[in-house]
Amino acid sequence: MCHKYPGLGRYEIDAKKRVVKRVFYVNEDLHQASYHGKLNCSDCHEGVDKIPHTGAKKVDCGKSCHVIEPSTGKVFSHKAIVEDLKKSTHGVEGSLSKNKDDLPACRDCHANKPYQLGFQGQAKSMAFLQVCHQCHEEQAWAERFFRHVTYRASIRRPSADVVKLCSKCHANPGIMARHKLDVIAGFQDTYHAKAIQYGDVEVANCLNCHAPYALGFSPHRITSKRNKKSPTNADNKRATCSQSGCHVNATKEFATGSKVHISPVKVAHLMEESEESADAARNREIFQAKVLHWIKLFYQILIAAVIGGLGGHRLLDLYATHRDSKKEGALR
Amino acid sequence: MHKGGIAGAPKKFFVHLTMAIIFILLAAFSAWLLWLTYFRDASQSEEALAKRAVPRREMVYEPFHGAGESVLEGGKSQSWCLKCHKDYSHSKSKEVRGILNAHSFFMACEVCHIVPKEGERFEYKWLQRGSNLTLTELKGKPGDYGGTIVPFRAEKGVAKRLDENASAGPLLDEAVAANLLPDDTGKNEGNGDLRKLKDRLNTEIHKDLSAKPVFCGQCHKENGMLDFTRLLYSPERAQRLEFGDGATIIKQYKEFYLPTLHDARSHQ
Amino acid sequence: MSRHGKSEKAFVRLTRSERVQHAIMFVSTTLLIITGFMLMGERSAVDLLGAAGKTIFYWRGIVHRIAAAAVTAVCFYHLYYVMFKADGKSWFRDMLPKPRDLVDAYQNVMYMLGLRKERPRLDRFTYLEKLEYFSVYFGMFIVISTGAMMWTQSYWPKFYLDVADALHLGEATLAALAIIVGHIFAVHYNPHVYPMNRAFIDGKISETLMKEEHSLWYERIIAEEASKPANGAVGGRGNA
Numbered sequence: 001m002c003h004k005y006p007g008l009g010r011y012e013i014d015a016k017k018r019v020v021k022r023v024f025y026v027n028e029d030l031h032q033a034s035y036h037g038k039l040n041c042s043d044c045h046e047g048v049d050k051i052p053h054t055g056a057k058k059v060d061c062g063k064s065c066h067v068i069e070p071s072t073g074k075v076f077s078h079k080a081i082v083e084d085l086k087k088s089t090h091g092v093e094g095s096l097s098k099n100k101d102d103l104p105a106c107r108d109c110h111a112n113k114p115y116q117l118g119f120q121g122q123a124k125s126m127a128f129l130q131v132c133h134q135c136h137e138e139q140a141w142a143e144r145f146f147r148h149v150t151y152r153a154s155i156r157r158p159s160a161d162v163v164k165l166c167s168k169c170h171a172n173p174g175i176m177a178r179h180k181l182d183v184i185a186g187f188q189d190t191y192h193a194k195a196i197q198y199g200d201v202e203v204a205n206c207l208n209c210h211a212p213y214a215l216g217f218s219p220h221r222i223t224s225k226r227n228k229k230s231p232t233n234a235d236n237k238r239a240t241c242s243q244s245g246c247h248v249n250a251t252k253e254f255a256t257g258s259k260v261h262i263s264p265v266k267v268a269h270l271m272e273e274s275e276e277s278a279d280a281a282r283n284r285e286i287f288q289a290k291v292l293h294w295i296k297l298f299y300q301i302l303i304a305a306v307i308g309g310l311g312g313h314r315l316l317d318l319y320a321t322h323r324d325s326k327k328e329g330a331l332r
Numbered sequence: 333m334h335k336g337g338i339a340g341a342p343k344k345f346f347v348h349l350t351m352a353i354i355f356i357l358l359a360a361f362s363a364w365l366l367w368l369t370y371f372r373d374a375s376q377s378e379e380a381l382a383k384r385a386v387p388r389r390e391m392v393y394e395p396f397h398g399a400g401e402s403v404l405e406g407g408k409s410q411s412w413c414l415k416c417h418k419d420y421s422h423s424k425s426k427e428v429r430g431i432l433n434a435h436s437f438f439m440a441c442e443v444c445h446i447v448p449k450e451g452e453r454f455e456y457k458w459l460q461r462g463s464n465l466t467l468t469e470l471k472g473k474p475g476d477y478g479g480t481i482v483p484f485r486a487e488k489g490v491a492k493r494l495d496e497n498a499s500a501g502p503l504l505d506e507a508v509a510a511n512l513l514p515d516d517t518g519k520n521e522g523n524g525d526l527r528k529l530k531d532r533l534n535t536e537i538h539k540d541l542s543a544k545p546v547f548c549g550q551c552h553k554e555n556g557m558l559d560f561t562r563l564l565y566s567p568e569r570a571q572r573l574e575f576g577d578g579a580t581i582i583k584q585y586k587e588f589y590l591p592t593l594h595d596a597r598s599h600q
Numbered sequence: 601m602s603r604h605g606k607s608e609k610a611f612v613r614l615t616r617s618e619r620v621q622h623a624i625m626f627v628s629t630t631l632l633i634i635t636g637f638m639l640m641g642e643r644s645a646v647d648l649l650g651a652a653g654k655t656i657f658y659w660r661g662i663v664h665r666i667a668a669a670a671v672t673a674v675c676f677y678h679l680y681y682v683m684f685k686a687d688g689k690s691w692f693r694d695m696l697p698k699p700r701d702l703v704d705a706y707q708n709v710m711y712m713l714g715l716r717k718e719r720p721r722l723d724r725f726t727y728l729e730k731l732e733y734f735s736v737y738f739g740m741f742i743v744i745s746t747g748a749m750m751w752t753q754s755y756w757p758k759f760y761l762d763v764a765d766a767l768h769l770g771e772a773t774l775a776a777l778a779i780i781v782g783h784i785f786a787v788h789y790n791p792h793v794y795p796m797n798r799a800f801i802d803g804k805i806s807e808t809l810m811k812e813e814h815s816l817w818y819e820r821i822i823a824e825e826a827s828k829p830a831n832g833a834v835g836g837r838g839n840a
Contacts, residue, residue, distance in 0.1 A: 002430075005475030007437020010420050010429045021420065023395040024430055031397055052427055111396050173382045185381055194639050197646050198657035249754035257758030264376040288759050292766050299770030303369055303777060306735075310782045313709075313728070314790075320712040321791050351788070351795050358780050365773050368640055 002051075004028065033114035037144065038067065061106045082106070084220040089227075096224050097179040102169060109165055109219075115147035159196040159205035163187070166206045173265070187261040204246065209260070214243050258288050267293075411482075412495045412504060412537065413441040438475060440482040442494040447542040448557075454483040455491060456563055470564045481563065500536035507533050611821065613805035615687050622800050624674045628667035633776050635664040640769075668747055675740050694724040697734070701727040724817040732782055735775075742771040 002008055002024075009023040031037055042048055043065060047055035062082035069076040087094045090104050129146055136142035157165075169175050170184040187193050187206075195203035210232055211217040217231055225232040231240040237255035241247045247254065262285075270289040273282075374380070413421070421441070422432035435444075448454050458467035458479040470477045484491035510526055551558045553574060560570035614622065638660050649656055681688035705727045707720035725733070746764035749756055756764075787797040792812065799805055810818040 005434035007475065008430050008434040010433055011423055026397040107396060173378055183381060185376055195657060197643060199654035200657055247754045251755055253757035254754050258762055265378045265381065292762055295763065295766040295770060299774060300369055303774050306774060307777045307781055310778065314785050316712040347795050358784065362777055362780050365777055369773055
């Protein structure tokens with residue numbers, strides 16, 4: 001009734017004291033076409049039975065729905081995933097950080113999107129859908145099921161979106177500092193990031209290395225590299241890099257030689273440290289940062305000298321030629 | 333070239349032009365390379381990163397149920413008010429701020445915040461969002477016809493908008509030029525002149541505001557303040573607005589809605 | 601386009617082989633610079649490519665590798681050329697830096713500053729040309745070796761690749777700027793040859809330009825021709 005009005009919304013201060021824009025608009029068409037299109041408002045939003053919604057409870061994605069999960073016949077629930085997340089490095093139980101304030105909830109990464117395919121995929125599937133209708137009488141059901149399968153089978157989130165999503169927190173120096181983590185900023189200098197920027201879909205994004213499905217991980221079970229089982233743990237990195245379609249010949253040295261996306265900010269901090277700190281790994285990082293810095297500095301100086309010298313010489317030559325032609329002219 | 337070639341003048345001009353274009357391209361490329369070598373790193377310092385991080389006010393979730401760009405941008409009545417108050421500007425009355433914002437999505441602030449005086453009648457028009465052309469029919473869905481209701485007051489035969497008051501105009505321009513609005517980061521806080529400018533602007537721009545804004549029931553009733561059919565609504569829709577959803581909800585809200593008196597000067 | 605008239609005597613500046621080497625080098629270096637610096641492209645510029653970006657990026661890598669292979673082949677051929685071919689040997693001998701080059705440089709700078717009456721008289725290759733030529737040896741060594749490492753990246757420790765990447769980028773930047781500020785200026789925008797020095801097409805240099813820029817070499821050739829009247833053809837290689 002009210003939620004069809006696009007302007008329905010407000011700014012509010014959330015539990016973390018952030019100003020958050022809340023949009024309460026629900027586009028009915030989008031909702032119908034979405035993952036949760038079959039559900040009613042009150043299936044997720046409990047306690048909204050009166051206006052104004054004074055008794056509304058927070059949505060719990062882990063609750064059981066009225067939907068039946070067809071493979072088991074049990075009621076459907078996201079509970080297993082919610083539990084996974086809890087134990088992951090992003091969850092209250094799994095997080096290694098003392099500060100549990102900024103941990104992401106379902107909503108931080110997921111929205112109730114419509115099943116969308118590219119135009120071509122859509123056109124093809126709509127024709128193919130007629131095949132489904134031959135047996136499955138309930139047309140809306142068949143369409144939703146078909147869209148679900150075709151959509152899940154394709155790449156769900158473009159790499160650029162994954163990077164953007166993770167960057168919401170991992171590129172924010174404030175949040176990262178609270179958890180003693182390095183900002184992700186170094187990623188944009190990697191070849192992976194550049195390929196993503198050009199729209200390459202084959203190249204690795206955050207999840208392909210930090211939670212590769214191919215190696216039995218999932219974004220909801222993402223772990224710190226300090227976890228022995230983590231795909232980014234030094235012992236497992238070779239397997240991660242050499243996933244099929246990636247660096248299949250990767251040696252251990254290739255995978256562990258240095259940080260994949262060290263941030264320039266961290267490099268700057270490393271440069272200030274002396275190499276006498278006790279930790280060998282830290283010393284190696286400092287050494288590596290310094291070597292790369294020297295190469296850069298070497299070329300900065302060389303380019304200034306060569307291009308400055310060459311340019312100066314050329315300009316001087318122009319001046320001399322100009323002077324001569326004037327002299328020549330005067331003699332004539 | 334002091335001896336001149338056999339080539340004619342047009343050909344010569346073409347050669348010079350080509351050489352000049354190539355020269356400019358090469359010079360631009362060289363400049364970019366130099367920037368790359370010496371200055372790009374500065375864009376990755378800790379401060380630069382912090383600046384690029386999502387600013388607090390813009391900490392916006394992707395609406396779970398999906399919404400278009402126009403919804404996220406909020407209302408666009410091009411009203412002066414929005415230069416400071418921005419979108420979703422109602423925030424005081426917790427119970428009704430949402431529904432008020434739903435209205436300000438398609439209504440200029442002055443519809444409610446400048447109440448016509450005794451015997452005075454404003455003319456209300458739909459202005460197309462963005463272009464400000466007058467709409468002649470309503471297309472789309474309730475709440476999103478792509479336009480905004482804007483009141484006009486007849487002054488010496490000319491229809492004038494109510495938000496644009498002459499004495500505040502230059503002050504507003506000055507404030508915009510001084511970067512005081514809309515994202516006042518507080519860096520001007522110590523600047524006495526700017527502080528004064530802001531205070532004067534506050535007084536001037538809010539002087540026409542009515543102390544008590546128009547309340548829901550003044551429109552959502554039979555023969556209310558707004559003539560819904562004149563505002564291009566279909567007769568059925570107008571009927572609903574007078575007696576239907578709107579009116580029903582108002583009854584439910586009335587019980588607890590105790591609006592804070594609208595004091596213009598306390599608003600900033 | 602010669603400003604010195606058609607009937608003028610011309611000398612051979614670049615042999616056919618040298619011109620082919622130059623052409624391959626020119627085309628592939630241009631491609632390498634474009635496809636290479638695409639990786640450093642500004643985000644906003646890349647975004648303009650839209651959906652085409654993916655295909656462009658795919659070909660970028662392939663073109664870069666083909667051009668790299670071509671330029672490497674030319675470099676190795678050139679080494680063979682200067683070691684075993686008569687023209688190449690004389691080229692390399694004339695190219696070797698001599699103490700005289702320092703004197704030339706000093707005298708030329710003094711002249712340009714107006715502190716000396718005449719330009720120094722230069723031989724077949726000027727001091728700047730020699731500097732440019734040997735810079736290419738240094739540059740090619742860096743980019744070819746680091747490029748080869750990155751091409752076979754899986755077999756190298758990641759840190760070595762980081763070093764290779766930094767060197768490759770630094771050298772490429774230096775080379776691109778040197779080509780623009782040094783070489784392109786000298787053969788296109790220098791008033792002596794504007795709009796272009798045609799030697800890279802026909803391999804010839806005019807008598808006037810010879811006298812202006814390579815007077816020592818010019819005298820060497822004239823003297824040589826005089827001592828060998830039987831050899832009527834114009835355009836000695838200056839191989840004294």
